[in-house]
Amino acid sequence: MGKVVGIDLGTTFSLVAYTEFGQPNCIQGPAGTTLCPSVVSLDEDGQVVVGELARQRLLTHPERTIYSVKRLMGRGVEDVREELKIFPFRIDEKSKNVIRVRLGGGAEHRSNRGERVFTPPEISAFILRELKSWAETFFGEEVDRAVITVPAYFNDSQRQATKDAGTLAGLEVLRLVNEPTAASLAYGLDKRRNGRIAVYDFGGGTFDISILKLKDGIFEVQSTNGDTHLGGDDIDNLLVEYLVEKLNACFEDRQPLDALVRQHLRKQAIQIKHELSVKETVAVHLATWDLPQGNHGSGADKLQLSFDLSRAEFEQMVEPIIERTLGPVRLALKDAGLKPAEIDEVVLVGGSTRMPLVRRRVEELFGRKPHCELNPDEVVALGAAVQADILEGGVKDMLLLDVTPLSLGIETMGGAVARIIPRNSTIPASASEMFTTAVEGQTSIDIHVLQGEREMARDCRSLARFQLKPIAPAPAGLPRIEVKFLIDANGILTVAAADLHTGREQKVEVKPSYGLSEAEIERMIEESFTFAEQDFKQRQLVEARNEAEAILKATEKSLGDESASLLGAGERAAIEASLAELKAVTTGEDYKKIREVIDQLNQATYHLAEILMDSAVQATLKGKKLNEV
Amino acid sequence: MSKDQPKPTTLTPEGAVLLCWSCQAPVGGDAFCRSCMKIQPPAQEDYYLALGLDRKLALAAGDLETRFHEMSWKLHPDNFHKASVLERTLSLKQSSILNDAYRTLRHPVARTEYLLRIEGARREGAKKQQAPQDLLEEVFALNEFLDEMRMEKRAGHAVPEELAGRLKEAKKNFEAKLKKVDDELTATFGNWDALPTGAAAEAKKPVLDRLNAILNRRSYIRNLLEDVQEVMEV
Numbered sequence: 001m002g003k004v005v006g007i008d009l010g011t012t013f014s015l016v017a018y019t020e021f022g023q024p025n026c027i028q029g030p031a032g033t034t035l036c037p038s039v040v041s042l043d044e045d046g047q048v049v050v051g052e053l054a055r056q057r058l059l060t061h062p063e064r065t066i067y068s069v070k071r072l073m074g075r076g077v078e079d080v081r082e083e084l085k086i087f088p089f090r091i092d093e094k095s096k097n098v099i100r101v102r103l104g105g106g107a108e109h110r111s112n113r114g115e116r117v118f119t120p121p122e123i124s125a126f127i128l129r130e131l132k133s134w135a136e137t138f139f140g141e142e143v144d145r146a147v148i149t150v151p152a153y154f155n156d157s158q159r160q161a162t163k164d165a166g167t168l169a170g171l172e173v174l175r176l177v178n179e180p181t182a183a184s185l186a187y188g189l190d191k192r193r194n195g196r197i198a199v200y201d202f203g204g205g206t207f208d209i210s211i212l213k214l215k216d217g218i219f220e221v222q223s224t225n226g227d228t229h230l231g232g233d234d235i236d237n238l239l240v241e242y243l244v245e246k247l248n249a250c251f252e253d254r255q256p257l258d259a260l261v262r263q264h265l266r267k268q269a270i271q272i273k274h275e276l277s278v279k280e281t282v283a284v285h286l287a288t289w290d291l292p293q294g295n296h297g298s299g300a301d302k303l304q305l306s307f308d309l310s311r312a313e314f315e316q317m318v319e320p321i322i323e324r325t326l327g328p329v330r331l332a333l334k335d336a337g338l339k340p341a342e343i344d345e346v347v348l349v350g351g352s353t354r355m356p357l358v359r360r361r362v363e364e365l366f367g368r369k370p371h372c373e374l375n376p377d378e379v380v381a382l383g384a385a386v387q388a389d390i391l392e393g394g395v396k397d398m399l400l401l402d403v404t405p406l407s408l409g410i411e412t413m414g415g416a417v418a419r420i421i422p423r424n425s426t427i428p429a430s431a432s433e434m435f436t437t438a439v440e441g442q443t444s445i446d447i448h449v450l451q452g453e454r455e456m457a458r459d460c461r462s463l464a465r466f467q468l469k470p471i472a473p474a475p476a477g478l479p480r481i482e483v484k485f486l487i488d489a490n491g492i493l494t495v496a497a498a499d500l501h502t503g504r505e506q507k508v509e510v511k512p513s514y515g516l517s518e519a520e521i522e523r524m525i526e527e528s529f530t531f532a533e534q535d536f537k538q539r540q541l542v543e544a545r546n547e548a549e550a551i552l553k554a555t556e557k558s559l560g561d562e563s564a565s566l567l568g569a570g571e572r573a574a575i576e577a578s579l580a581e582l583k584a585v586t587t588g589e590d591y592k593k594i595r596e597v598i599d600q601l602n603q604a605t606y607h608l609a610e611i612l613m614d615s616a617v618q619a620t621l622k623g624k625k626l627n628e629v
Numbered sequence: 630m631s632k633d634q635p636k637p638t639t640l641t642p643e644g645a646v647l648l649c650w651s652c653q654a655p656v657g658g659d660a661f662c663r664s665c666m667k668i669q670p671p672a673q674e675d676y677y678l679a680l681g682l683d684r685k686l687a688l689a690a691g692d693l694e695t696r697f698h699e700m701s702w703k704l705h706p707d708n709f710h711k712a713s714v715l716e717r718t719l720s721l722k723q724s725s726i727l728n729d730a731y732r733t734l735r736h737p738v739a740r741t742e743y744l745l746r747i748e749g750a751r752r753e754g755a756k757k758q759q760a761p762q763d764l765l766e767e768v769f770a771l772n773e774f775l776d777e778m779r780m781e782k783r784a785g786h787a788v789p790e791e792l793a794g795r796l797k798e799a800k801k802n803f804e805a806k807l808k809k810v811d812d813e814l815t816a817t818f819g820n821w822d823a824l825p826t827g828a829a830a831e832a833k834k835p836v837l838d839r840l841n842a843i844l845n846r847r848s849y850i851r852n853l854l855e856d857v858q859e860v861m862e863v
Contacts, residue, residue: 427728
């Protein structure tokens with residue numbers, strides 16, 4: 001078995017961490033940073049690029065690059081309509097309850113080559129694979145298991161999608177841990193304290209609040225709440241709109257800003273946001289020549305727009321977004337039966353908590369200064385690594401008791417919802433329900449399972465439809481089928497049924513409302529293998545060609561050397577034949593053949609190399625420098 | 630919406646001796662085999678048993694939490710990560726029952742409801758619940774008043790201050806009544822707890838009936854309060 005890691009699969013950044021001797025650490029990538037941008041790009045050769053390189057391609061190839069894919073996990077097209085207005089996701093027309101994102105193929109830029117369609121779990125799997133390879137490079141051995149974090153307020157489908165992403169990346173997902181609770185593990189690690197803590201987790205795309213009770217190593221979540229579509233992204237979008245307005249005011253003939261310009265503005269907006277966390281005022285320069293052609297105002301080739309943006313102005317702009325986090329906080333406190341003053345400590349997690357306004361609002365609400373000594377970017381990944389260590393038996397004196405964020409219910413007559421497991425129940429949690437038939441000879445029973453707090457099924461999140469089938473024909477109301485609903489420690493639902501008359505297990509057919517079926521996942525894993533093979537071949541081909549080119553150049557140069565006249569005629573002919581053959585195969589796609597001919601050429605030039613060597617030695621003896629030979 | 634608690638399912642016929650799945654030693658419904666220490670299937674989905682408690686109603690919150698934490702350390706799936714598939718499944722079952730038990734028994738009302746259910750004595754009022762006799766007049770007045778408020782709101786009128794004041798008054802009144810029922814409930818706990826273990830059905834019945842009546846009255850008042858709340862919020 002390989003190594004185990006903890007992974008924070010974030011909206012903006014993802015991180016990977018491990019625990020050694022009880023101490024969690026984040027692992028650095030090749031660029032020397034622990035943050036891997038959650039950006040995936042498809043290059044012109046159909047190769048997938050992940051992380052920092054992909055992020056750079058946001059500016060050069062926005063139509064081939066996707067960010068914030070976490071927002072699409074476990075969701076259907078209808079769920080993200082609003083988002084699509086702001087995010088440049090290109091959704092395949094055919095997608096319904098599983099979104100399919102198109103990368104590449106946009107008519108506006110470059111070639112149509114290599115367009116591919118991916119589901120969000122597949123894109124997340126690319127990010128996970130990247131982190132896996134970081135960790136494997138670090139350990140020098142295989143990494144095959146991981147604890148992955150999810151927003152506490154993620155529903156069943158979003159959790160399942162995350163788990164699927166892990167499977168697709170070749171990782172056994174040992175546990176999904178809620179982000180704020182993971183943070184509390186990292187936070188509580190060296191403090192060993194008892195009391196009530198609130199974890200305010202405001203990240204790139206999601207907001208979570210969790211209230212925990214710490215007692216002698218048990219981290220018991222009392223309540224959790226949040227918004228899986230509220231984060232720093234929303235602030236960026238707001239700022240981009242503001243910059244767009246500023247620009248538009250300067251141009252007489254407005255043209256719609258294309259994806260490329262938006263990405264430029266977005267990059268600038270993020271920078272402004274970051275600077276305003278430390279500075280009172282930022283000087284903003286928007287120069288139109290920074291923008292790609294086609295978006296200049298008519299004749300205004302060199303329009304320059306400069307203005308100051310103060311923190312106060314910025315805060316006024318984003319205040320409504322910060323305000324939206326406070327509602328869930330109050331609800332979580334209410335569910336925990338606590339007043340803000342009863343919270344002993346407040347912990348801030350997520351990059352968005354760097355904003356002074358967020359800190360002020362949180363401090364006002366709880367009446368105490370929040371903790372922010374831990375790096376808000378890393379703390380979730382560190383916590384995931386701690387949980388991984390707990391599962392591996394390393395840490396024995398900590399136990400996390402988490403809750404399910406949403407009530408589980410089943411649809412009853414008239415479309416109402418009967419709640420069977422209330423929100424904030426400690427997981428694993430279960431419920432049993434008895435079902436019977438309504439008409440004589442009925443051979444199947446349909447059960448519709450939902451998640452949410454609303455009274456009517458149509459207002460809740462449909463999780464799945466279960467069919468109890470076959471049921472032995474009997475008079476109406478006679479069959480007694482007990483269905484057990486179980487939410488496991490990952491917050492994922494499983495269902496089992498038993499026929500109480502026969503005592504036998506009753507078959508249940510599950511149709512998930514959102515997400516991938518097992519067959520689809522299997523197919524994707526297979527595809528990813530062939531895809532990985534393609535990647536491998538592609539890389540081999542590029543490397544072989546580069547090598548061939550270098551050898552071709554060097555050999556041709558050597559043949560022109562005066563000492564090459566010492567070669568026999570047959571030898572020279574053999575070298576030239578090999579050279580011609582190598583030139584021919586290099587234009588082909590077969591990297592093995594290229595390598596073969598390279599070897600052949602190497603053999604043919606063996607004597608030539610010796611001659612050159614000798615002449616070099618002679619030259620040195622004559623006082624010439626080696627590189628002059 | 631409140632839902633029925635699952636009835637405890639007897640998994641073994643009465644009088645049968647449970648044997649450990651691993652070493653065949655007899656296990657008397659314990660979570661772990663005393664001879665080989667392996668985790669066992671839950672003998673019964675009994676919330677009191679899950680927490681190692683007698684069927685009493687007056688439970689100290691602190692004691693309940695301590696038991697819950699103690700059992701969690703032992704049963705939580707985290708501990709069985711490297712164990713066999715069977716043991717992992719058993720831990721999942723055991724810990725889910727433990728969590729369900731703690732969730733139910735920690736709240737006095739849910740606890741009473743659960744006890745009545747496993748004693749086979751829970752009788753909910755008819756669907757259209759009848760107002761308790763002594764409340765009839767007040768309830769009638771309240772409902773009339775609530776209807777009036779709803780009509781005003783539907784017509785888009787601002788609620789006159791006088792009516793809003795009366796609404797607040799009504800809320801306070803029924804909140805006081807709810808508090809009184811809750812006190813009555815906890816006061817009755819002693820009657821149940823005083824019965825000896827294994828008391829005869831005739832001895833239990835009057836106490837259980839009384840508890841049942843209190844719960845029905847409580848749920849009636851709580852529904853009224855929810856109505857008031859709803860009108861205040863809209």
